[in-house]
Amino acid sequence: MTKAIQFTSRVFSSLGFGVLGTRGLAPDVANRLRRGQLRGTIEQMRVMLLGNTLFAPALSMNAWGQGRDGLVVLWTVCFILFSWWIFYSWTKTYQTAGTAEDMRGFVIQTFFNSLSWTIGMALFYPIVEGGQKAIISAIMAGSLALGTTGFSHAPLAGITYLAVQTIGNALVALICGLMTGSSTDYILCILMVAAGISLFNATLEGAKAARAAFNDHERLSEKSEVVELLLKDYEEQATEWLWQTDKKGQLLSAPVQVLEMCQPLPGEGETPDLFQLLAANCTEAALGDRQKLQQAVQERVEFHDVRLSIKSPVDGELRWILMKGRPQFEQGEFKGFRGIFADATAAVIAERKVQFLASFDGLTSLLNRHSVKKKLSEMQVEGQFSAALLVDLDGFKQVNDSYGHHIGDLLLKKVAELLLQAVDGKSWVARLGGDEFLVMMNRDQPMSSAEISWVAQSICEQLAQPIKVEEFIVQVTASIGISRFPEDTEKGPELLSLSDIALYEAKNAGRDRITFFDVEMQNRLNERVTVIERLKRAVRNGDIEPYYQSQHVLSTGRLIGFEALARWNDETLGYVGPDVFIPIAEQTGLIVELGEQLLRRACEDATHWAKQMPEAPPVVSVNFSPIQFARTDVTGLVSRVLHETGLPPELLEVEVTEGVLIASKEKIAATLQELSEIGVSIALDDFGTGYSSLSYLKDLPLNRLKIDQSFVRDLAQAASNPIVSTIVQLGHNLGLSVIAEGVETQGDVELLAELGCDDGQGYLYSSPMTRDATRSYVTDIAVQGAGG
16 A cells, blocks of 8 residues: 555656655655645545445445345445544544654545445446436545545545546446446446546646645745744844833833833832933933933933943943933923933943053053053153163063963063063053063153163063963063163154164173163164165175185195185175175075075086086085075075086085074974985084084084184194094094184194194185186186196
8 A cells, every 4th residue: 555655656746746745845844734734634524524424325225125235234334434433533643743654644544435435336336227327426426526625635645535536436337338338337437537637637736726825834934933033133132222201201111121220219110200210320420411311301302322321230230321312292292202222331342442442552451552652752851851661571482482372461461560560650661562561761850870770670680580370480581772861862752763772782782681772873773774775785686796715625735615605895885794794684584585696606606617627526615594494495495506507416515504403403404304315415514613512413414514713713722622623533423524614824734634624724725706716716726737
């Protein structure tokens, strides 16, 4: 039976009527559709089932006395009992949740109900004649029409009922016609089929209409739910409410949200005087708006933007309400006021926060840079003496990196508290941004340097103490730059820039110190700014050239290479030493572009030297800055330049200082390993002058150690010999060659050779030469070698 129902459903869908089922509907929607179909059918068909008690005997009476009386009685009794069973079972079915199982059971009942009628047709129609056939046909036609129409609320059940009766009754009539040759039976068969088709179309159209109505109802219900939710949400979260009073000022309607903010007036009933209630609950800050409201009420005129502050009796929090109202008149008679309350609490808080942040720092609540500029611009020379202490924390970045920005922010708040404790009532403290603070000492009399220094030094000492931040103990130091008013400047706003210059000097001098501004600092800063601008131009135009100093084997004097040295002759500044412009290039980031330019030119020149001395081509050594390793892909840069210039990798040596290795050991070591793998030599420059650590030497792919010229310069002194000897022995033990810088005399050569040093570089062999001079130098050596 289940398979028959499924087959019917598939046929139903194949005919294009799948929309009448529940396919594509959400489970809860499908359940509602089936529940409605079942209940509608049961309500319509209950009376018909009871009618079967009368229709079945009527059908049986026409077949009585035809030789099948026992069968007639049996069918009649079974049909009536079955009808009553269905009638009572529908009492339970009516409570259905609309599940697919409930619908399936209902269709099965319908199938057997229709089949019972068809069985009666098959049993009695063939054995009667004439008028009795007409009566039986009429009863069957009536049951077909009534049943199909009644079951039409559930399309699958209705069509099942229709199909069983139409096909069964038509077959009975057709078989009788074939057996008897009666044209009446043929006509009845045709009429049964025609009626079935007509009823099928009527059932289908009715079902479509019912489904469309259901869909419309669902959409309307969904919209109603959305509207209901929106209204509920609005009621709960609305910030504007209507209010109304009578002509005496007593409340006719008012929002609960506002009434809950107010303490009830003594002796007032459920309809208090609104304006008296508000006046009694407002804070003193709302006095002006309260008077404005009272005046409008007395004069019976419209009022707007009355902002009242009320302290809530529930939580003690301050609330603000914005009120507007209009008098109501009918035929010239005053009836009261009507208006709107708006919750202005969030707006007022936001407004005050904006006002606060306009003048104060959001983290520390100190004055901010905007307030500082305003205060400095208001300073007067007459009778005012100040010292601007610009405080900058040393190592604050490491705190953020090590503990996170949350701990960094808490540390700044602690620092703000310590600074406030360090100043008196006339002075003030501000946070300019980041870890930079300004302490402004103000006096009516001139201050001595000693007094200012004492305050500054006490600040440094306080900040140098370990500070507990949550579960961490954090320690920083401070550098302070100081300028004075009006001694250093009579313009208040200039104090910041002058203190900043002094702070820069304090940082450069080693940090954790105080520095007073003087004019020389300004001059040095101006010179530095000029150098920076000219340096940018020089790098952009490629005006910084490589000079070369030769390197030789100490024992034979044979040329083995050149070190590339950056030299700058500016048309405005003249000669600028590398000790001046290289640090500036590193600080400004120009070293990245400059380093690439020098590397490319050095490789181009080394390519020419190799052509001049093909048997023993000189190696070119190029220095790399820590900034280059930090900001660029050194391996990629070297590989690209070697490829573009055609220089073999073994003719390039990369020089790094110990400071480069300390900056980021793992990253630098990986880069040096990559360079070594492509065939480039690695030299450790100025060994022994920096952060000497023997532990990392064995882990790095080094090829050569360079002894700093300071050791060679003092080589004649016995104290220097052990140092140089130790470096040489260390290098050889690690499998490295050793070269000494600053070789200026033959005596230096002999002593170094005696100590085991391999190579040398210095003025004894050559001073730094231009590119053209170096080519000539190489040419001369090549000619001498050919001549020898």
